[in-house]
Amino acid sequence: MADIARQIGNDAISSLSIAKGWSITLFTAAGFSGERTTIGPRRDGVGGDRYNLIDGFDNEVSSFIITGVSADPSRKNQVTSTYHGSATGYTPAKGQEGYSGE
């Protein structure tokens, strides 16, 4: 189980690099709650895009959901992964992969 707090630190994200075709929805509270914003996907060009988070999200992100096309060729469908800093009250929806921590 991945845990945002362990990997990067809760309320610690300030910038992102996102691959073409991928997006991330950021939440200011654990369990996919609080303020939210979605970044991406870029539909043109190649490679990734880079973003600095605006006030209100800079160093405020506690959970996020990433959506994109799996790099695993055996998984042809769109996949959604979720990461959050609190496992409380969260159950991954069908088609999602849930990651929870403390």
Place this chain on the structure above:
Amino acid sequence: MGIKDKTFVNKTLDDKAFADKLMGDKALADELIAGLLAAESPVDLDLAKLVMALYDKRGTFHEGMTGLEHRAARDEDLASFLEVILTNQVIETLRAESEAATKAADAEMILNPTSGVYVFTDRNCKGKHAGFAGGRA
């Protein structure tokens, strides 16, 4: 590849005090050479570099060191050992180059990912980072 290969010799002696002492102390020089000859892989590269740097200055230091060249000419074990040092140095250089290339590739990947999202603790995609994709991170 010869033992006088300039690409091997460390041009700078960081431990000048030790080098000076070594050049004036035959017993220490002999002990060091004996230690090197007895060393088993992996070779102490730092020590070997120091010895070889001194060796490269033959004629200016203790005969115990200048004698290394003559000993190597007739001592197969010594010559083999010196060859090991040279080979290790080449391996070390290649490893360092490979590591640098890997770091450069990793840096490029996290800034321009082809899959997934990287998050960073500092602005402009710097600082501590973690990558997330469709699979488990």
